[in-house]
Amino acid sequence: MAEVKIQAESRSEFGKGAARRIRRDHKVPAVLYGHGTDPVHITLPGHDTMLALKTANALLLIEVEGSESLLALPKQVQRDPIKNTIEHVDLVIVKRGEKVQVEIAVHVEGEAVSGTLVVTEAQTILVEAEATHIPDGVTVSIEGLDAGAQIHASDLVLPKGTTLAIEPDTLIVNVTAGQTAEQLDAEMAEAEAEAGVVRDEPTAAPVE
Structure with a gap:
């Protein structure tokens, strides 16, 4: 830098x-x-x-x-x-050559398998680097990942001279199965029931 x-x-x-x-x-x-x-x-x-x-x-x-x-x-x-x-x-x-601990950004690139939900659990990570060589961030590829895939801190490829200052098993990205329309409707109905919301049922048109 x-x-x-x-x-x-x-x-x-x-x-x-x-x-x-x-x-x-x-x-x-x-x-x-x-x-x-x-x-x-x-x-x-x-x-x-x-x-x-x-x-x-x-x-x-x-x-x-x-x-x-x-x-x-x-x-x-x-x-x-x-x-x-x-x-x-x-x-x-x-000082020049001194090691410091700083937060750097996590950049996610690529696309996971269609129908999955990608959750970035950590927007930044704590690393140790020389004060005069602090990286701008770290890039994580999710290209082609399927539901169930996870990326942990230990999976990150850091620039030379930069080391993790967090636990290696820290979850960075989590790929899960996307919700279906039926699941979303069920969650909405449950939330409305807990909130005491009552939907008006559609009234059938009179038969002539």
Whole structure:
């Protein structure tokens, strides 16, 4: 994964009022911590930060004037629930060659046998990889799988240098038999009965 260079500013003002002023200037308050160092409070450029964090596990090269450049991974990103703008970022400092544990996405490709139901039990998995070589995700093929087929974490083909950080028997994808129309109707009727829903029976037309 390529490093994204971001020019940051150190900050000495804290609290909600200071954070609001920073956001009004289209910037993002952030904090850097890790490796036994004291937390470093910084301000990031809003647009550059938003673009960088569109990529999961983005590796950032933070450059602060008057300080050494630091490699960091996003640990927590707070967003405005309505505007979806970035409110605050917690960054953890990492070193080149260091192993870190991160969540990566599971991408399912292909088509199982017709009439089956494919359930992705895990959208992401926890892996261990070098901080500078974090994979974007892992791809799982379900092409031609029939009902009863299962894919576990141990079946995944991970990039070189990446290892599982979860139990090998963790279920990732489960292929089951699809429900028939009769089964769906029966489930619907059962749910309606439990909810106390009474269907109106069709009234027969009078015979003339």
